[in-house]
Amino acid sequence: MGENSLLNKERPPVFCPGCAHERVLKTLDRTLVSMGLAGHQIAMVSDIGCSGLFDTFFNTHALHGVHGRVLTYAAGLKLCRPDLTVVATMGDGGLGIGGAHLLAACRRNLDMTLLVLNNFNFGMTGGQCSATSPPDAVLSSGFLNRVERPLDLYRVAAAAGAPFVARCSAYQADLPAVMEAAIRYKGFAIVEIQGICPGRYTKRNKLTPEMIEANVRASGAVNGEIAGNAREEYGSAYRRQCAGLQPVSRPRKIEARFTPPARQRQAAAILGAAGQGIVTAGEVLALACLSGGLHVTQKNDYNITVLRGPSVTDINISPEPIDYTGTSQPKIIVALAAEGVERRRAMLAAAGPEALVLAAAGVALPDTRARVVTVDFKKAGIRRQDWALASLAWLAQQNIVITPGMLEAGLAERFKAPVVSSLKAMMEKVVE
Amino acid sequence: MGLSLLEGNEAIGWGALDAGCRFFAGYPITPATSVFNTMLRLLPPAGGIVIQGEDEIASMGYCIGASMAGVKAMTATSGPGISLYSEHISFAISSEIPLVIVDVQRLGPSTGSATKGADGDVQFLRWSNTGGCPAIVLAPVDAADCYTLTIRAFNLAETYRCPVFLASNKEIGLTKEAVDLDACEKPAPVDRLYCPEGRTCLPFAPAEGRDVPYFLPIGGERLSRQTSSTHGENGYITTVPTEIAAQIERLERKLTAAVDAYAYHSADLQADADTLLLTYGVTARAARRAAAELRAEGRRVSLAVLKTLWPSPENLIRQLAQPVRRVLVCEMNNGQYSREVERVLRDKTVVHVGHMNGMLVSPERIKEAYHG
Numbered sequence: 001m002g003e004n005s006l007l008n009k010e011r012p013p014v015f016c017p018g019c020a021h022e023r024v025l026k027t028l029d030r031t032l033v034s035m036g037l038a039g040h041q042i043a044m045v046s047d048i049g050c051s052g053l054f055d056t057f058f059n060t061h062a063l064h065g066v067h068g069r070v071l072t073y074a075a076g077l078k079l080c081r082p083d084l085t086v087v088a089t090m091g092d093g094g095l096g097i098g099g100a101h102l103l104a105a106c107r108r109n110l111d112m113t114l115l116v117l118n119n120f121n122f123g124m125t126g127g128q129c130s131a132t133s134p135p136d137a138v139l140s141s142g143f144l145n146r147v148e149r150p151l152d153l154y155r156v157a158a159a160a161g162a163p164f165v166a167r168c169s170a171y172q173a174d175l176p177a178v179m180e181a182a183i184r185y186k187g188f189a190i191v192e193i194q195g196i197c198p199g200r201y202t203k204r205n206k207l208t209p210e211m212i213e214a215n216v217r218a219s220g221a222v223n224g225e226i227a228g229n230a231r232e233e234y235g236s237a238y239r240r241q242c243a244g245l246q247p248v249s250r251p252r253k254i255e256a257r258f259t260p261p262a263r264q265r266q267a268a269a270i271l272g273a274a275g276q277g278i279v280t281a282g283e284v285l286a287l288a289c290l291s292g293g294l295h296v297t298q299k300n301d302y303n304i305t306v307l308r309g310p311s312v313t314d315i316n317i318s319p320e321p322i323d324y325t326g327t328s329q330p331k332i333i334v335a336l337a338a339e340g341v342e343r344r345r346a347m348l349a350a351a352g353p354e355a356l357v358l359a360a361a362g363v364a365l366p367d368t369r370a371r372v373v374t375v376d377f378k379k380a381g382i383r384r385q386d387w388a389l390a391s392l393a394w395l396a397q398q399n400i401v402i403t404p405g406m407l408e409a410g411l412a413e414r415f416k417a418p419v420v421s422s423l424k425a426m427m428e429k430v431v432e
Numbered sequence: 433m434g435l436s437l438l439e440g441n442e443a444i445g446w447g448a449l450d451a452g453c454r455f456f457a458g459y460p461i462t463p464a465t466s467v468f469n470t471m472l473r474l475l476p477p478a479g480g481i482v483i484q485g486e487d488e489i490a491s492m493g494y495c496i497g498a499s500m501a502g503v504k505a506m507t508a509t510s511g512p513g514i515s516l517y518s519e520h521i522s523f524a525i526s527s528e529i530p531l532v533i534v535d536v537q538r539l540g541p542s543t544g545s546a547t548k549g550a551d552g553d554v555q556f557l558r559w560s561n562t563g564g565c566p567a568i569v570l571a572p573v574d575a576a577d578c579y580t581l582t583i584r585a586f587n588l589a590e591t592y593r594c595p596v597f598l599a600s601n602k603e604i605g606l607t608k609e610a611v612d613l614d615a616c617e618k619p620a621p622v623d624r625l626y627c628p629e630g631r632t633c634l635p636f637a638p639a640e641g642r643d644v645p646y647f648l649p650i651g652g653e654r655l656s657r658q659t660s661s662t663h664g665e666n667g668y669i670t671t672v673p674t675e676i677a678a679q680i681e682r683l684e685r686k687l688t689a690a691v692d693a694y695a696y697h698s699a700d701l702q703a704d705a706d707t708l709l710l711t712y713g714v715t716a717r718a719a720r721r722a723a724a725e726l727r728a729e730g731r732r733v734s735l736a737v738l739k740t741l742w743p744s745p746e747n748l749i750r751q752l753a754q755p756v757r758r759v760l761v762c763e764m765n766n767g768q769y770s771r772e773v774e775r776v777l778r779d780k781t782v783v784h785v786g787h788m789n790g791m792l793v794s795p796e797r798i799k800e801a802y803h804g
Binding site for chain 1: 434435437438446455457473476478479481483485486487489490492494496497498499500501502503505519520522523546547603607609610614650653654656657658659660661666668714717718720791794
């Protein structure tokens with residue numbers, strides 16, 4: 001088909017006689033050629049159904065995927081190849097199954113064009129009703145289309161934020177001009193093209209080009225930019241957001257520079273409530289241990305709610321790399337709220353006399369054989385959300401697991417200097 | 433030598449960055465979300481792209497588009513997301529699209545427990561496509577593995593033009609541990625073989641002496657053709673049985689015939705051992721402890737940790753098990769990989785050790801099974 005066509009000589013178009021898709025295919029070809037585009041500048045992207053034949057029939061880049069997902073492939077391509085002209089085709093079947101992707105594409109506004117070849121039924125699978133079937137059509141889905149409403153793509157797309165929407169007949173004379181405007185539009189452009197499916201739809205329903213044109217006119221759709229939806233194209237906005245980002249530095253390494261109080265495998269658990277900074281305190285403890293040349297693992301257990309429910313952190317500490325990360329019976333249990341105590345009731349019950357329970361005053365404990373030390377953080381003027389960090393200060397004072405130097409190193413890894421200063425001031429209030 | 437405190441999921445992000453990944457799309461799901469968070473922190477400043485998909489199906493679709501554009505792409509999810517990925521896993525396998533898919537497994541079935549671990553997807557990943565074709569599945573044991581195996585996953589995806597799964601586990605992904613990324617094994621990044629300049633390459637014709645076709649990116653000077661339909665070498669739909677069979681057999685052969693080259697594992701074998709603890713994933717850590725304690729009791733026991741689960745490294749498994757009478761397959765499920773080991777080792781006693789209750793399989797449980 002030479003220089004005047006981008007159609008694929010190896011795979012000439014084959015549609016049912018009288019199918020509107022063939023007209024649209026040829027119109028698209030003429031449009032792309034008249035725009036001066038070469039095959040390698042275009043990606044034809046399609047999915048399942050008769051509209052999914054388009055990519056095969058073009059001598060361009062071609063990607064054909066699974067039903068309703070065409071816009072996802074098109075977006076991946078366009079994000080990575082911003083200069084590529086990306087034209088996606090889908091049918092009214094793909095419109096239904098790919099609805100979430102359509103809405104996302106409208107909201108996102110990547111510079112690509114979607115042609116929705118609407119022939120009001122599933123042609124390829126035998127004429128079932130689709131998202132756009134009129135309620136009075138006679139289709140192979142029995143009465144099902146009579147009891148639901150067709151989707152108005154134009155209005156849905158406009159409501160979802162598409163900046164360019166057109167509704168056309170496959171037979172209207174200015175279809176090439178509408179297609180060209182859509183392809184040239186710097187943003188997401190949708191062209192719904194209504195046409196006849198002679199293989200299925202018009203076997204039992206009367207539909208002519210004149211009727212389609214009348215329907216399109218009667219819908220009152222104004223083709224082109226949607227007032228209020230025009231905005232910066234997504235790829236351009238994305239790249240602008242990224243332009244000033246600084247490269248991320250590699251994970252900080254903590255050198256071993258302290259001698260820890262003990263060099264043996266042990267476990268600690270902090271039992272509290274959401275909002276008490278339990279996980280953060282666990283992290284500080286873990287970082288402090290690293291500064292003592294110890295290996296650690298930290299696991300957290302909390303509910304999805306923020307500021308409500310239990311929060312527990314389990315720390316394993318060892319001079320050797322840690323294999324099994326399940327917490328053995330911890331030697332140190334910090335109990336700061338009833339919620340966490342309840343979550344680890346079995347752990348407290350199983351604790352032996354070698355274990356230490358550091359409990360905040362007012363937190364009831366189940367019967368335990370462990371040595372219990374109660375600290376009245378409240379009386380010391382420490383806010384409840386600081387109790388977890390304050391309990392680390394108590395442990396450091398006693399040289400249990402960590403030393404004051406290790407704790408300071410852990411705090412310095414986790415927080416900025418001014419925060420460390422205020423935390424240290426808070427921690428000074430902790431007395432045995 | 434200093435250590436960093438990292439989650440397994442963060443280590444995956446660093447591995448991806450170092451492997452040359454520059455596209456990530458994902459949908460929030462516990463316990464995989466921190467892979468997404470890490471990629472969002474690392475990629476955009478490095479010139480990469482991170483997208484939050486409207487759902488998991490879309491996330492995979494974006495990755496497929498990006499990979500076909502020639503960019504190394506990754507996504508991450510958990511079991512419920514793998515369910516939704518399935519149609520695009522089939523597409524990526526059938527159409528030889530390089531991708532890395534991270535599954536930070538959580539307790540199933542169904543939406544299960546978001547914050548409890550399991551290795552419940554191990555057979556699901558193997559059979560996740562509609563053609564029954566093989567896929568590569570790697571299983572990390574710890575944060576260091578998360579880093580190294582992510583790079584390996586990209587290299588395998590590029591080498592064999594296929595999706596590669598990283599079967600992690602909440603117990604690895606969300607556990608922070610001491611690790612030195614600079615001390616981790618860092619394989620040199622591998623890139624897919626592009627069709628040589630001046631050559632015409634059919635989209636699915638294997639390159640000379642290989643079972644893998646050359647790649648042409650969509651958007652390059654030369655036209656690229658990609659399809660999810662049953663296709664011949666030319667990338668067009670075909671109904672010719674010999675063409676169909678040739679393509680599907682090649683999809684199988686390119687991975688299974690080569691598995692010895694990527695049968696990653698570690699082995700700690702004892703001469704005269706009667707029993708082999710064969711394990712993978714987080715349970716390998718308990719098995720390591722169990723082996724040490726059994727040896728301290730004077731028992732002879734061998735330990736092998738598989739890091740390549742699929743295609744199953746049959747030669748390796750036979751070789752590891754050859755000296756022993758009995759193999760205990762320790763895994764955090766109700767008996768999934770043990771089925772495969774039974775299939776491979778027909779002349780051995782194969783015993784499954786594991787459970788599905790949200791708890792780690794403990795060293796004690798493995799020792800009990802050892803003692804029978």
